[in-house]
Amino acid sequence: MEKVDVANAISGDASDRQTLLAIDQAFAMIEFDTAGTILRANTRFLDLMGYTAEELIGQHHSLLCERQYANSASYRTLWESLAKGDEQQGEFCRRCKDGRQVWLQASYNPVKDDDGATLRVVKIAMDVTQQRLEALAAAGKLAAIENAQAMVEFDLSGRITAANDLFRAMKGFEPGQECNFTHRDLCDPAFVKTDEYAKFWDRLVKGEAISGTFKRRSLSGADVWIQASYAAILDLTGKPRRIVQFAHDITEQRRRDAESEGKVRAIERAQAVIEFDLQGNVLDANANFLDLMGYHIEEIRGRHHRIFCDVSAIQGEEYRNFWENLGRGEFETGEFKRLRKDGREVWIQASYNPIMDTSGKPVKIVKFASDVTEEKLRSNEFSAKVDAIGRSLATIEFDLDGKVITANDNFLRTIGYSLREIVGQHHSMFCSPDYIRSSDYRDFWMKLNAGQFHSGRFHRVGKYDRDIWIQATYNPIFDLTGNPVRIVKYAFDITEQVQMETAITERAHEMNLLSTQLCKSITEITGSTDQALSLSLQTRVNAEQGETTLGSAIESIELIQKSATSISEIVRIISEIAGQTNLLAFNAEIEAARAGEHGVGFSVVAGEVRKLAERSSAAARDISRLIDQSNAQVGEGTNRSRMARNAFSEIVSSVQQTNAAIEAITRLAANQAQLTENVVGQISRLSATTNIAA
Known part of the structure; x- marks a missing residue:
């Protein structure tokens, strides 16, 4: 705004007053006393600020200023300078009645008396808010450009x-x-x-x-x-x-663009690429795609994407939604089953990428694909194996803190809980209190968190404090960077096996004791059989000597029997002689009787002879009887001696058999002792193995 000498105009002649009138009509003008109190304001100023004269006159200038500025030292300095008669010019921010900010290009002009003392201050202003805003905008833009x-x-x-x-x-x-x-x-x-x-x-x-x-x-x-x-x-x-x-x-x-272009070219070389319009019609395809699907470009250009799909896949709502989503610019990725020209199935890992124009609207679809048919087959096989494992084994997953993520039915049946009862709970709910408090348990989870595989036989506690034994493996699952992200446990219930092993251990201990006793008994039997063998050998010698003695005795008895027979024959002869003597004596007595007195002596002698003959005959008969009895007894003794000799022969034979049997028993006892020692060793090892397995 061009500088106007307002003070001279106010105090000057009529020409100056005309100038002041022109200023009053062209500019917003307001007068203050030296303290800043408003004395008057012209219409332009009132209209600009939205006040009436009655609302302003008598009010202080600070009414038109921001409160913070009105309380500042610079504001006080402004009025002190004006009171001293110093003119002030510039752009000032003021506040209208309705709160709006306006920018004024203004000059504060002190009006002085003849002595140079300031009487009042006249402010002439012009609204430059729009210019200020435009200048600020331009300056902001320029600053933004310079900063950017x-x-x-x-x-x-x-x-x-x-x-x-x-x-x-x-x-x-x-x-x-x-x-x-x-x-x-x-x-x-x-x-x-x-x-x-x-x-x-x-x-x-x-x-x-x-x-x-x-x-x-x-x-x-x-x-x-x-x-x-x-x-x-x-x-x-x-x-x-x-x-x-x-x-x-x-x-x-x-550099990134060059790298991106290189990557795109690399993708073109490494992947199957095909372009579609938004309706799904083929625009172009690279050699990799054509080789993968078995087509020439002329055979597919202009044809719809559905030629690569199974009939059942393109008839549903899902396929229509697929292309509608792409048409809206939505990205699609995943594994897809497609059909080659020859009808063979191929599986591809593909992304359908909408390409946008500068306004952000999709203009075409570019698909990048890789043949994952072999990987899909292996994945299906692997999934089948995992499913088989899941059906046959108890499976549970934990996060790295040991909290349950999920578990299969086999695990839930084994442990006795429902899935709802264990999800989010810590692994320690399946362990005994003593084990939970042990350093082994802490080390167990530290090793798993470090990615270390763990397997073995574990004691666990099921629902209602039921003891459970499992054979299990804890398998850390890693992310692509090789860091463990969760733990998968595969297990099968061996509680019955452990119980059987415990019973076997107890029985083995008992058998060990019995076997030890058996070994001791066999040792004693071996000692006894050695003694019996010695006695048997002595018995055999004695029996053989007895048999020899009996043989000699039988021979002597047979000689006695022969002598007795000879004596019996002599006695018989004596008996016959006695009989004949008796007969002769009898005849002599008869003859003596005939002789009378002459035969008395002879008769006496004959009687005596007769008596002697009778006694001899009686004695012979007694001897014969005794010899007969002796022969009978000798015969019986001979028979018994023969029986004794036969018995001794049998004893010798039996003793020989007994000796052989005892020797066999001794050998068998020794073998049995060795076998028993082996059995004891096997039982001890079985017991130790069972304890180790437990």
């Missing part, structure tokens, strides 16, 4: 005249150093020598704007890629007076 882009100015010869910090950082300049260089110094020397560069700069000098991607060089000589706009700054006559360049350093982006 590298900016450099050149004179028409190409010498750098100014640059911001981003430009210096991009090129490697120290502050002020850039003014020693020209645009040519920022370009490849070979490019500077070309007609292309001469034409480029000539276009700029003529005022033409140029934008694009440019390869430039830093102070160190390194290549720098920029996305830049060159524009001429014109003078008041419309002629270019300097060139300004706004640029983004896209070196990294260019």
